[in-house]
Amino acid sequence: xxxxxxxxxxxxxxxxxxxxxxxxxxxxxxxxxxxxxxxxxxxxxxxxxxxxxxxxxxxxxxxxxxxxxxxxxxxxxxxxxxxxxxxxxxxxxxxxxxxxxxxxxxxxxxxxxxxxxxxxxxxxxxxxxxxxxxxxxxxxxxxxxxxxxxxxxxxxxxxxxxxxxxxxxxxxxxxxxxxxxxxxxxxxxxxxxxxxxxxxxxxxxxxxxxxxxxxxxxxxxxxxxxxxxxxxxxxxxxxxxxxxxxxxxxxxxxxxxxxxxxxxxxxxxxxxxxxxxxxxxxxxxxxxxxxxxxxxxxxxxxxxxxxxxxxxxxxxxxxxxxxxxxxxxxxxxxxxxxxxxxxxxxxxxxxxxxxxxxxxxxxxxxxxxxxxxxxxxxxxxxxxxxxxxxxxxxxxxxxxxxxxxxxxxxxxxxxxxxxxxxxxxxxxxxxxxxxxxxxxxxxxxxxxxxxxxxxxxxxxxxxxxxxxxxxxxxxxxxx
Amino acid sequence: xxxxxxxxxxxxxxxxxxxxxxxxxxxxxxxxxxxxxxxxxxxxxxxxxxxxxxxxxxxxxxxxxxxxxxxxxxxxxxxxxxxxxxxxxxxxxxxxxxxxx
Numbered sequence: 226x227x228x229x230x231x232x233x234x235x236x237x238x239x240x241x242x243x244x245x246x247x248x249x250x251x252x253x254x255x256x257x258x259x260x261x262x263x264x265x266x267x268x269x270x271x272x273x274x275x276x277x278x279x280x281x282x283x284x285x286x287x288x289x290x291x292x293x294x295x296x297x298x299x300x301x302x303x304x305x306x307x308x309x310x311x312x313x314x315x316x317x318x319x320x321x322x323x324x325x326x327x328x329x330x331x332x333x334x335x336x337x338x339x340x341x342x343x344x345x346x347x348x349x350x351x352x353x354x355x356x357x358x359x360x361x362x363x364x365x366x367x368x369x370x371x372x373x374x375x376x377x378x379x380x381x382x383x384x385x386x387x388x389x390x391x392x393x394x395x396x397x398x399x400x401x402x403x404x405x406x407x408x409x410x411x412x413x414x415x416x417x418x419x420x421x422x423x424x425x426x427x428x429x430x431x432x433x434x435x436x437x438x439x440x441x442x443x444x445x446x447x448x449x450x451x452x453x454x455x456x457x458x459x460x461x462x463x464x465x466x467x468x469x470x471x472x473x474x475x476x477x478x479x480x481x482x483x484x485x486x487x488x489x490x491x492x493x494x495x496x497x498x499x500x501x502x503x504x505x506x507x508x509x510x511x512x513x514x515x516x517x518x519x520x521x522x523x524x525x526x527x528x529x530x531x532x533x534x535x536x537x538x539x540x541x542x543x544x545x546x547x548x549x550x551x552x553x554x555x556x557x558x559x560x561x562x563x564x565x566x567x568x569x570x571x572x573x574x575x576x577x578x579x580x581x582x583x584x585x586x587x588x589x590x591x592x593x594x595x596x597x598x599x600x601x602x603x604x605x606x607x608x609x610x611x612x613x614x615x616x617x618x619x620x621x622x623x624x625x626x627x628x629x630x631x632x633x634x635x636x637x638x639x640x641x642x643x644x645x646x647x648x649x650x651x652x653x654x655x656x657x658x659x660x661x662x663x664x665x666x667x668x669x670x671x672x673x674x675x676x677x678x679x680x681x682x683x684x685x686x687x688x689x690x691x692x693x694x695x696x697x698x699x700x701x702x703x704x
Numbered sequence: 705x706x707x708x709x710x711x712x713x714x715x716x717x718x719x720x721x722x723x724x725x726x727x728x729x730x731x732x733x734x735x736x737x738x739x740x741x742x743x744x745x746x747x748x749x750x751x752x753x754x755x756x757x758x759x760x761x762x763x764x765x766x767x768x769x770x771x772x773x774x775x776x777x778x779x780x781x782x783x784x785x786x787x788x789x790x791x792x793x794x795x796x797x798x799x800x801x802x803x804x805x
Contacts, residue, residue, distance in 0.1 A: 326784035419759040433758050459772040465760070531742045542719060549720070551797050556790035562800050563720070571722030576730075579721055583731055584738060586719040587707065600745050602755035607748065609756055641734055642741055658759030683759075 230392050232298055232446045239286055239297050246279035246286075246297035250341055253299045257343065257390050265365045266375075266384040268304050269312045270344035275299075278341045285339075294453055296339030301391035303382050304345040305352050306437065307426035308332050311342070315428050316350040316360035316378075319573030320554045329426025330461065331395055331437045331454045338453045343391055346381030350575045351545065352402055352430045354378050355647040358638055359577040366634070369411055369674060373631035376406030376647075379440070383410040386440045393450050394440040399431050400533050401627075401651025403438045404663040408626035408676020411665045411702075413447050413693060414440045418683050419658035420465040422451075423458035431540035432463075434533075434655050444664060444694040448472035451686065467684055475687040480695040481515030483688075486619035490526035491650055497629040499669035504625045506704040507666040507677040507696065511623065514695055519619050523611040526653055528604050530645055533652040535588050535601035541578075542585030548573060580641060605656045612657040616682040621692055624650050626663040626676030650678060660686045664693045667704040677701065706739035707732065 230249070238244050254272060261267050282297045302308055305315045307325035309332075314320045328336070335342070349359035357365040357380025367375040368388035375384040379396030383406035386394050396403040398416040407414020416438040424435055439450035449472075456469040487508060492501065512518055550556035550569030557572050559565040574582070588597035615622055628649055637644045654661040659680050666677035677696065681689040712732045716723045723731070786792040791799070 324788060326781055326788065462772075463758070463760075525748070528745060528748065531745050534738065535742060535745075546720075550790060551799055552785070553788050554790070559800065562802050565800055566720040567722040570720055574721070576727075579723070579727070580731060580734060582719050582721065583712070583715050584735060587711070587715045587735065587739075590715065590718060597742065599755055600750065601742075602757055603750035603753040604745050604748055606753050606756035607750070609759075642737055645738075 229389060229442070231441070231443055232295065232392065232449050235297050235392065236292065239282070239292065242286070246282040246341065247276060249297055250275050250279040250299060253343055253390065260388055260390055263366060263371065264368060264384050264388055265363050266346055266381040266388065266390060267301065267344045268314060268316070268347050268362055268381070271308070271311045271342055274311065275341050275343055278336065282339055282341070293337065293339040294449060295335060298340045299343050299392050300335055300340045301343055301346045301382055301385040301394040302332060303348050303379050303394070303396045305348060305397055305428045305430070306332060306395055307428065308342065308345065311345060313345060313428070314362070315352070316348045316362060317574065317578070318361045318555060319548050319569070323554050325426070327426060330423035330458045332426065334454050335395070346379070346385055346394060348381055349378035350578050351428070351541070352378040352397055352399055353541070353577050353581055355401065355405060355644050356632070356637065357381060358634065359575060361575055364634055367410060367631045369672070370631060373633055373673070374409065376409035376627070376631065378402040380406045382440050383407055383412060383414065386442060387412050392441070393446055395437055396440055397427060398436050398438055398655065399434045399537060400655045401648040403440065404651050404661055404676065404678060405627050405647065407440055407663040409631040409674065411668070411674030412440055412442055413444045413662060413664045413697070414438070415447050415451060415662040415689070416660060417451060417455055417686050418465070418660045420463050421455050421660070421684070421686065423461040423464040425458055425460035429544040431537040432544060433540060434537060444690060444697050445473065445476060447662070448476055448690045448694070470687055472687055472690050475691055476694045478691050480511070480692055483516050483621065483692065484519050484619040485511055485516045485692070486519050486521040486615050486622040488521040488523040488526065488615070488622060488624060490523050491624040495628055495646070495649070496625060500625055500627070500629060500675050503667040503669070503675040503704060504677055507701060508623060510699055510701060510704050511692070511696060514699055516692070521615050521619065521622065523615060523653070525604065525607045525611050529608055529653045529656060530649055532601045532604045532608060533648070533656060534584065534645055535597050536605060536656070538581040538585030539588045539598050540585070542582045542589060545578070545582055577641070608653055609657040612654070612659055612680070621685070621688055622680040624678045624680070626650060626678040630669050630673035630675060654680050659683055660689050662689050662693045664696055665702045667702070706736050706743070
């Protein structure tokens with residue numbers, strides 16, 4: 226039987242000298258050895274750095290120093306986030322042997338807080354996907370049901386935490402890639418406001434949408450990690466200078482009287498009946514805690530997927546132009562420089578990445594820019610306006626995270642559009658830039674986890690976490 | 705039809721992607737389906753709407769701007785960067801010949 230660790234229990238065990246950081250790290254690598262072959266949650270392990278960091282924590286304890294907030298906490302990092310000297314592939318052949326020469330800001334902040342990086346987690350190639358099946362290194366399996374996907378794109382991070390192969394993990398969310406795998410694996414998972422966490426060292430997919438955020442087994446741990454990684458960074462000009470509150474301190478504030486918006490557009494056709502039943506029960510649970518439900522209309526919701534798949538692919542086609550075989554990563558030599566570019570990119574990228582580069586290139590190309598890209602940017606403004614207007618009436622918005630529970634491996638791989646629709650409830654908040662969390666909200670009769678999504682206004686992370694924490698404490702896992 | 709096979713070939717050229725005949729067939733069909741779906745955006749009148757390129761723009765961007773002072777700082781990453789290059793020739797990246805004699 227494997228003990229279930231969280232940040233406070235690790236801190237207590239280390240301080241009381243019940244175990245050392247080295248012993249805990251050893252235990253987690255043993256767990257990974259046992260479970261990772263079937264799950265494929267990790268693509269690379271970093272035992273050297275992990276044990277060096279564990280020893281630093283142990284010597285702080287030996288010297289009686291006060292411990293930083295994540296001292297000894299084993300973390301997993303999605304493979305699109307740079308880790309110095311640790312292979313970082315983005316789930317792509319084009320970066321198969323890439324070892325970043327620097328750390329992402331989120332990575333270095335975790336290290337400074339005493340966390341121990343176990344390794345890098347699997348994901349859809351360049352974070353493009355909703356099932357982790359687009360990884361060049363094979364899919365990750367959902368630890369709750371091994372014949373099913375863990376969601377995506379941060380499926381490896383979600384699976385690692387859900388299976389107890391890491392205490393917390395970092396993922397990235399561009400259209401739902403943190404919240405949806407959190408829902409499908411049955412753990413809390415959060416993205417802060419756009420710009421709340423530095424993107425420095427996050428290998429770019431869609432720069433106006435990409436966000437780094439935590440997975441954990443409790444909302445309290447999510448809050449602890451967000452407190453560490455959030456905040457101004459001179460290396461990312463889109464990282465906002467708004468002060469970071471202590472999210473952990475605000476967690477237990479009462480939720481009685483908070484107005485929770487229930488947008489009717491998120492409860493239409495296409496939702497799995499078991500998901501609907503659980504989410505409705507979840508809303509009742511929030512009501513029983515004194516939250517006041519308010520019916521909302523967010524009329525542009527239905528346009529979000531179309532908007533997202535133009536904006537995100539346009540940005541991706543530009544961002545991924547850098548993979549040309551010249552400076553890093555794969556090079557497939559051609560007869561000319563142009564031929565080298567074409568061969569390197571043609572062979573290095575997988576099918577979904579090529580599809581999105583093609584779509585984005587088309588949407589930005591001469592003669593189509595206004596019809597697609599500019600149009601999508603205007604509809605994005607309407608979707609953002611829906612949120613601004615909603616938050617004039619309510620404190621938070623509550624919806625399902627995903628229209629369906631974890632689907633079977635291979636079930637949606639032949640139909641890109643069906644796969645895109647897995648993000649139908651998450652992309653809206655991505656486009657608007659608001660913070661959002663998915664918290665476990667019961668299970669379907671088949672035992673598959675359901676997620677409840679809570680959105681807050683820009684910089685309303687404390688409110689979102691407070692509601693999620695109250696929901697979890699009231700038994701949201703079991704509704 | 706929203707996009708022809710000829711247009712798909714042209715887009716692959718612009719994107720510097722070498723695609724097989726089979727890939728061109730698949731992408732022609734799939735891009736056509738996706739573009740047909742995206743067509744729904746035209747149901748909305750956006751003639752009075754400003755495009756949104758970033759989450760924070762205008763005053764909000766000003767307020768949330770965190771541009772640092774433009775000061776020279778020491779950087780010593782050239783060796784590390786060249787160390788991961790496919791074909792380095794210090795201090796350069798070597799590539800196939802671009803200019804013919």
